[in-house]
Amino acid sequence: MPAPVKSVLPVVLLGCGGVGRYLLRHIVSCRPLHANQGVAIRVVGVADSSSLLVADDVHSSGLDDALLTQLCAAKAAGSPLSALLGQGHCQLFQNPEARSKVIDAATMLGRTTGLVLVDCSATYDTVSLLKDAVDHGCCIVLANKKPLTGAYEDFQKLVSNFRRIRFESTVGAGLPVIASATRIIASGDPVSCIVGSLSGTLGYVMSELEDGKKFSEVVKKAKSLGYTEPDPRDDLGGMDVARKALILARLLGQQISMDNINVESLYPSELGPDAVSTEDFLESGLVQLDKSMEERVKAASSRGNVLRYVCEIGSTGCQVGLKEVPKDSALGRLRGSDNVVEIYSRCYESSPLVIQGAGAGNDTTAAGVLADIIDLQDLFRKTA
Amino acid sequence: MPAPVKSVLPVVLLGCGGVGRYLLRHIVSCRPLHANQGVAIRVVGVADSSSLLVADDVHSSGLDDALLTQLCAAKAAGSPLSALLGQGHCQLFQNPEARSKVIDAATMLGRTTGLVLVDCSATYDTVSLLKDAVDHGCCIVLANKKPLTGAYEDFQKLVSNFRRIRFESTVGAGLPVIASATRIIASGDPVSCIVGSLSGTLGYVMSELEDGKKFSEVVKKAKSLGYTEPDPRDDLGGMDVARKALILARLLGQQISMDNINVESLYPSELGPDAVSTEDFLESGLVQLDKSMEERVKAASSRGNVLRYVCEIGSTGCQVGLKEVPKDSALGRLRGSDNVVEIYSRCYESSPLVIQGAGAGNDTTAAGVLADIIDLQDLFRKTA
Numbered sequence: 001m002p003a004p005v006k007s008v009l010p011v012v013l014l015g016c017g018g019v020g021r022y023l024l025r026h027i028v029s030c031r032p033l034h035a036n037q038g039v040a041i042r043v044v045g046v047a048d049s050s051s052l053l054v055a056d057d058v059h060s061s062g063l064d065d066a067l068l069t070q071l072c073a074a075k076a077a078g079s080p081l082s083a084l085l086g087q088g089h090c091q092l093f094q095n096p097e098a099r100s101k102v103i104d105a106a107t108m109l110g111r112t113t114g115l116v117l118v119d120c121s122a123t124y125d126t127v128s129l130l131k132d133a134v135d136h137g138c139c140i141v142l143a144n145k146k147p148l149t150g151a152y153e154d155f156q157k158l159v160s161n162f163r164r165i166r167f168e169s170t171v172g173a174g175l176p177v178i179a180s181a182t183r184i185i186a187s188g189d190p191v192s193c194i195v196g197s198l199s200g201t202l203g204y205v206m207s208e209l210e211d212g213k214k215f216s217e218v219v220k221k222a223k224s225l226g227y228t229e230p231d232p233r234d235d236l237g238g239m240d241v242a243r244k245a246l247i248l249a250r251l252l253g254q255q256i257s258m259d260n261i262n263v264e265s266l267y268p269s270e271l272g273p274d275a276v277s278t279e280d281f282l283e284s285g286l287v288q289l290d291k292s293m294e295e296r297v298k299a300a301s302s303r304g305n306v307l308r309y310v311c312e313i314g315s316t317g318c319q320v321g322l323k324e325v326p327k328d329s330a331l332g333r334l335r336g337s338d339n340v341v342e343i344y345s346r347c348y349e350s351s352p353l354v355i356q357g358a359g360a361g362n363d364t365t366a367a368g369v370l371a372d373i374i375d376l377q378d379l380f381r382k383t384a
Numbered sequence: 385m386p387a388p389v390k391s392v393l394p395v396v397l398l399g400c401g402g403v404g405r406y407l408l409r410h411i412v413s414c415r416p417l418h419a420n421q422g423v424a425i426r427v428v429g430v431a432d433s434s435s436l437l438v439a440d441d442v443h444s445s446g447l448d449d450a451l452l453t454q455l456c457a458a459k460a461a462g463s464p465l466s467a468l469l470g471q472g473h474c475q476l477f478q479n480p481e482a483r484s485k486v487i488d489a490a491t492m493l494g495r496t497t498g499l500v501l502v503d504c505s506a507t508y509d510t511v512s513l514l515k516d517a518v519d520h521g522c523c524i525v526l527a528n529k530k531p532l533t534g535a536y537e538d539f540q541k542l543v544s545n546f547r548r549i550r551f552e553s554t555v556g557a558g559l560p561v562i563a564s565a566t567r568i569i570a571s572g573d574p575v576s577c578i579v580g581s582l583s584g585t586l587g588y589v590m591s592e593l594e595d596g597k598k599f600s601e602v603v604k605k606a607k608s609l610g611y612t613e614p615d616p617r618d619d620l621g622g623m624d625v626a627r628k629a630l631i632l633a634r635l636l637g638q639q640i641s642m643d644n645i646n647v648e649s650l651y652p653s654e655l656g657p658d659a660v661s662t663e664d665f666l667e668s669g670l671v672q673l674d675k676s677m678e679e680r681v682k683a684a685s686s687r688g689n690v691l692r693y694v695c696e697i698g699s700t701g702c703q704v705g706l707k708e709v710p711k712d713s714a715l716g717r718l719r720g721s722d723n724v725v726e727i728y729s730r731c732y733e734s735s736p737l738v739i740q741g742a743g744a745g746n747d748t749t750a751a752g753v754l755a756d757i758i759d760l761q762d763l764f765r766k767t768a
Contacts, residue, residue, distance in 0.1 A: 030572035037546065037570070162421065163762055174571070174731055176564040176739075183560055186421070186758040187751035188414035330740065333717055338735055347558055347748040351722055353741035355560075356714065357732050364731040367571035374570040378547055378762035 006038040007377040010058065010109050012045040012102055014129070015121030016081075019143050019169075020046075021072045022366035023120060028065045030370065039377045043068060044105060049121070051081045052098035056089040058105045064088055103132055110136035114380035116373055119144040120366075131157050134164075139379065141372045143169040143365055148250065149243045152257055155250050164379065166372035171244045172198060172339045172359040174368030180355060181251060184345055191252055193314040193344040195323075195352075198244045200337035200360045201227045201235040202266075202309035206322075207335045210306055215293040216286035223282075227337055231278045236266040238309070242320045245311035249318040256318060264321025266293075266309070300324045306332045330354040390422040391761040394442065394493050396429040396486055398513070399505030400465075403527050403553075404430075405456045406750035407504060412449045414754065423761045427452060428489060430465070433505070436482035437465045440473040442489045448472055487516055494520035498764035500757055503528040504750075515541050518548075523763065525756045527553040527749055532634065533627045536641055539634050548763065550756030555628045556582060556723045556743040558752030564739060565635060568729055575636055577698040577728040579707075579736075582628045584721035584744045585611045585619040586650075586693035590706075591719045594690055599677040600670035607666075611721055615662045620650040622693070626704045629695035633702040640702060648705025650677075650693070684708045690716050714738040 011027075013020055027041050034040060042062035045054040053071070055062050063071075067088040074083050085092050093101045102117070109115040116139040119126050124146045131154065133140065140158060142148065148155050148167060159165055168178045177196075184191055197203045204227055208218040219236070222228050228235050242263045249256055269275070271285040300307050305324040308331050312319045325331040330352070334340050339359025342352035358364050395411075397404055411425050418424060426446035429438040437455070439446050447455075451472040458467050469476050477485050486501070493499040500523040503510050508530045515538065517524065524542060526532065532539050532551060543549055552562045561580075568575055581587045588611055592602040603620070606612050612619050626647045633640055653659070655669040684691050689708040692715050696703045709715040714736070718724050723743025726736035742748050 026572050033570075033572055174568075174573075175737065176560055176567055179563060179567065180560040183563065183755040183759070184558075184751070186417075187558070187755040188410050188417055189558075189751045328717075328719075333712075335712075336735065347745070347751050348741050351720065351742060353559065353739075355737075355739055357737035358735060361731075367568070367573045367731050371567040371571040375567070379765070381763070 004038060005035065005040050007381050008040045008042055008113065009116055009373060009377060009380060010042045010044045010062065010105075010113060011116045011118055011373065012047070012105060013043060014047050014117065014119045014126050015144065016046050016048050016071065016075050017120070017122075018362040019365045019369065020120035021075055022362045023118070023369050024068045024072050026366055026370050028068055031065070034374070039374060041373060044109075044115075045102065046071060046081070047098060047102070048075070048081055049123070049125075050095055050098075052093045052101055053081045053084060053090050054093065054101055054105070056091060058108060061089065063090055099129055102129060103136070106133045106136040106138050110138040114139060114376075116141055116376060118142075118369060118373065119147065120369065122146065124150055127154050134158060134160065137164075139164040139166075139376050141165070141369055141376070142167040143369050145170045145243045145247060149246050149258060152250075152255055164376070166375060167247065168372050169365045169368035170247050172196075172341060172355070172357075173361060173365040174371070175339060175341070175355055175357050175359055177248075177341050177355055178251065180353065181248070181343060184343065184347070184353070185252075189345045189347045191343060191345045193312070194248050194252070194341060195310055195312050195331065195344075196244075196248070196339065196341040197308050197310050197331055197334055198339050198341070198359060199235060199241050199309060200339060200358070201232075202238075202241070203334055203339065204337045206306070206308050209293065209297050210301075214287075214290045216290050219286055220282065231273065231281070233267055233271075233273060233278075233281060238263045238265055238320050241309065241311055245313060245318050245320050248311070249313045252313060254313070254318065260317065262319045262321065266322075296322065308332070308334065330356065388422060389419065389424050391765050392424050392426055392497065393500055393757060393761060393764060394426045394428045394446065394489075394497060395500045395502055395757065396431070396489060397427060398431050398501065398503045398510050399528065400430050400432055400455065400459050401504070401506075402746040403749045403753065404504035405459055406746045407502070407753050408452045408456050410750055410754050412452055415449070418758070423758060425757060428493075428499075429486065430455060431482060431486070432459070432465055433507070433509075434479055434482075435465045436477045436485055437468060437474050438477065438485055438489070440475060442493060445473065447474055483513055486513060487520070490517045490520040490522050494522040498523060498760075500525055500760060502526075502753060502757065503531060504753065506530065508534055511538050518542060518544065521548075523548040523550075523760050525549070525753055525760070526551040527753050529554045529627045529631060533630050533642060536634075536639055548760070550759055551631065552756050553749045553752035554631050556580075556725060556739070556741075557745060557749040558755070559723060559725070559739055559741050559743055561632075561725050561739055562635065564737065565632070565727060568727065568731070568737070569636075573729045573731045575727060575729045577696070578632050578636070578725060579694055579696050579715065579728075580628075580632070580723065580725035581692050581694050581715055581718055582723050582725070582743060583619060583625050583693060584723060584742070585616075586622075586625070587718055587723065588721045590690070590692050593677065593681050594685075598671075598674045600674050603670055604666065615657065615665070617651055617655075617657060617662075617665060622647045622649055622704050625693065625695055629697060629702050629704050632695070633697045636697060638697070638702065645702045645704055650706075680706065692716070692718065714740065
């Protein structure tokens with residue numbers, strides 16, 4: 001017999017593309033598991049970039065599981081949320097009314113029974129809504145990195161009630177990086193440095209270079225394996241890693257912004273998107289980078305080191321780029337597309353705490369988001 | 385300006401030896417940090433094996449920091465708790481009255497403002513007290529493995545309100561193994577297998593053997609480095625690893641006991657403590673084991689593998705002993721005294737989630753206990 005439900009978590013999901021759809025599926029399939037643990041997730045609304053589907057009565061009910069399942073199928077097929085009208089006890093609102101309906105729900109539920117705004121979109125546009133929700137006492141769970149990597153004031157506002165925000169999946173997908181760093185900090189063990197390989201793509205590329213392969217060939221192979229963005233320069237430029245680095249730096253208390261991070265791009269501006277098309281970059285641009293990369297790899301090797309594309313957050317600031325690391329360190333031993341993070345602190349001084357594993361993928365990212373939601377349950381417990 | 389205190393966590397500490405003393409020091413030194421986070425830990429009582437020092441009025445005050453600091457110094461110098469009488473607003477009770485005073489505090493505070501019983505002892509004797517405390521609505525934080533590795537019914541009782549118990553430091557000290565596995569399970573990602581090297585001593589010994597050194601010499605070296613217990617057979621027998629394995633197995637839902645775990649001892653019963661003294665074991669016993677160990681290491685090496693002393697928790701049960709692992713796996717690459725844990729699940733199927741780092745030491749273990757205590761704060765928040 002399942003335990004009596006002690007905690008109900010009403011959720012509004014912003015963004016129902018890849019990660020968001022997986023999250024809804026996980027929520028539905030985990031119902032029996034969560035019931036056993038005395039917790040229930042009530043999805044009261046789901047929004048995409050243009051509209052919001054919301055339960056008729058957010059106080060007492062959510063969108064039912066059949067509707068959520070249909071919603072996943074519709075979004076996977078490229079249909080808009082409006083295609084679901086008439087499928088259940090719900091209403092559809094277009095922007096900008098959609099936004100005010102989310103605020104209505106936040107006002108009604110935020111301080112009383114709690115409301116979790118889950119951002120699985122990939123846009124800056126959610127920031128003002130999230131900040132308003134914080135004012136209404138809501139919780140925030142983010143897979144979207146952008147709200148935390150804009151203006152420092154936005155970050156500060158979003159984390160102002162630190163027990164009410166989770167953002168594990170912004171760094172290393174479901175890997176317990178933020179949770180572990182937060183635990184270490186809370187125990188009074190000051191984190192002195194975090195070094196990480198936080199791009200599966202660049203991790204793969206750099207480890208393949210050790211075997212003497214050409215940079216251009218390895219990047220094309222990575223693209224054919226689906227590891228890169230459609231334009232690999234979106235990976236090679238390092239901005240995605242820099243966003244993760246900024247989140248970690250801010251978590252450690254650094255009041256910095258993207259401008260303060262040195263980001264080394266693996267291609268020069270002459271081969272950038274403004275100057276060269278994706279096709280030309282792949283056909284003739286990449287090969288121009290082979291020689292200098294080969295020289296760097298060889299130079300590192302002569303010192304017993306290998307090259308990794310890492311972020312490094314220390315007391316002196318935050319850097320993102322190529323770094324020589326010992327062959328037999330956790331970073332140096334990395335192969336394939338796994339992420340790895342090394343955390344140094346008083347307790348992990350000479351030998352770091354290392355966390356390694358798959359750091360991308362809709363399934364894994366959504367699992368991290370769901371664990372974050374569940375982690376909020378004690379804030380809204382019905383009874384002690 | 386620190387945030388207003390939103391959560392007060394009254395704590396009774398059982399066991400103020402190494403880990404317990406470090407915990408009290410951490411609690412005192414973290415006061416400003418925790419005040420900034422709106423949380424305060426109130427140590428209302430500290431017990432050793434014979435007596436309990438308890439605040440005059442557990443409702444409104446705790447033992448003050450000066451007294452806690454004196455207490456650490458007294459225990460470090462080998463003095464009993466009674467040496468502290470007259471040092472502050474506190475009372476001293478000897479067993480068995482001490483026990484009933486803890487229950488009094490649990491009865492008064494458990495359901496209302498919360499009370500956390502923190503067990504840093506190394507005895508089975510605390511189990512009945514902890515079970516009673518659960519009945520009174522108290523939270524439990526354990527560094528002590530024994531309450532979780534006795535009768536299955538005891539484990540079941542202690543974890544019956546799973547949000548009110550933490551036991552990170554029972555496995556791998558402060559390494560986030562339990563927290564990470566719990567996150568993965570909560571996200572509906574079923575853990576299929578955990579493989580770990582959870583003894584720093586045996587990790588060191590097995591990795592040193594790869595260089596062709598003799599088993600007897602490596603064990604003696606480990607002893608001289610302070611890695612082993614005074615009698616190294618306490619490590620070589622594998623029982624400490626087996627207790628950690630049992631905790632992980634039970635966390636994964638296996639209803640098993642120590643009797644159900646195959647534990648491979650690295651010494652035969654003819655060389656056990658009943659037959660041979662510690663001195664004789666070190667002088668002449670150990671060397672008898674060199675040849676067979678050398679053969680096993682060589683056989684593994686011929687297959688590209690290395691030997692590790694691991695626990696393996698899978699669907700087929702739980703084993704503890706020597707295992708051949710690929711040289712280039714996380715376990716195979718392990719050097720020195722770090723612990724490493726590989727967690728396999730749907731999301732971490734071909735390539736596991738790996739957590740690695742120092743898995744022993746009073747400082748690290750106490751830091752893990754403190755993080756566990758802080759993690760309970762949302763259960764006793766004053767206001768939403």
